[in-house]
Amino acid sequence: MHSTAFNSQEPLVQAVRQGDAAAITRLLADGADANAPDGRGFTPLVLAAYEGHLEATRALLAGGADPNQSVGGGNTVLMGIAFKGHSALAQLLLDHGAELNARNAEGSTALMFAVLFGRNEFLDLLLRAGADATLRDHNGHSARDLARQKGNDYALTVLPE
Template sequence: MTFYSTSEEHLLFDAARRGDAAYIKQRIAAGANLSITDGRGFTPLIIAAYDGHEEVTRLLLEAGADPNTQDSGGNTALMGVCFKGYPDIAKLLIEKGAELNTQNGNGGTALMFATLFGRNALVKLMLEYGADTTIRDVRGLTALDLAYQQGNEEAITLLQEHNLKSS
């Protein structure tokens, strides 16, 4: 991983943030380094996914961007979309190899983000793809514990039903 230092690399990050697919295509064709990071460890893929730009996310993944790169806090693109609530982008990331059960610096997972922020369509998606409901964060909490803390009845039901099927 290298930090960006040129204006072209800076423009790549700006294009990812704006969802500028034409510029991203141009930079990919020119051999842009898709593993570059900014000062927070964000890659163009993490930014595009987090900002909800499905086409740019797809272009970056198809060009070889790593869906499992973690930023300086240990967060992945999948965690970001579970926080923001983008099921289509989450599905794309998973189908392109995003690890479901990666933990960030606080032990959180994408499933925990979806649960914590009431993204129940994403909770369901993560469970369908096999997210591990037994993982605990640094406080010892599971996704189900977080659902209870949030009073998220739908997530509680989804997680409990999943746990019953899995046992």
């Protein structure tokens, strides 16, 4: 059985999945919660950004979505989209206050994810924005260490020693 809060969020979740920015704006104006997770624990912003819906992401941010809210293991939206390399979305999130050096439960950052998944354009964007490449995860690995482990030669040329 779903809670009332979940059921009231369902139209927003559906609009997000469809990338329907106009419907998102309307639903938020009618009282939908831009930060309430769906039944699997994903916020509307996580869903929109992960699917690459730029205008839907923009509508959610304009409607009060928190770019730093974390889900599963402390991953932020910026970390989540590093997997897919959505650089335009990353810039939008950063422009709306996404924490560049936020760390998840393992101490990993979006920069580390970009290195791990070979998303070098995303990596460049994060470095230009001032990401701290010297941070280490809970295993003691820096982004450069991860680049070496994954054979990401490009990252090795742009990350500091």
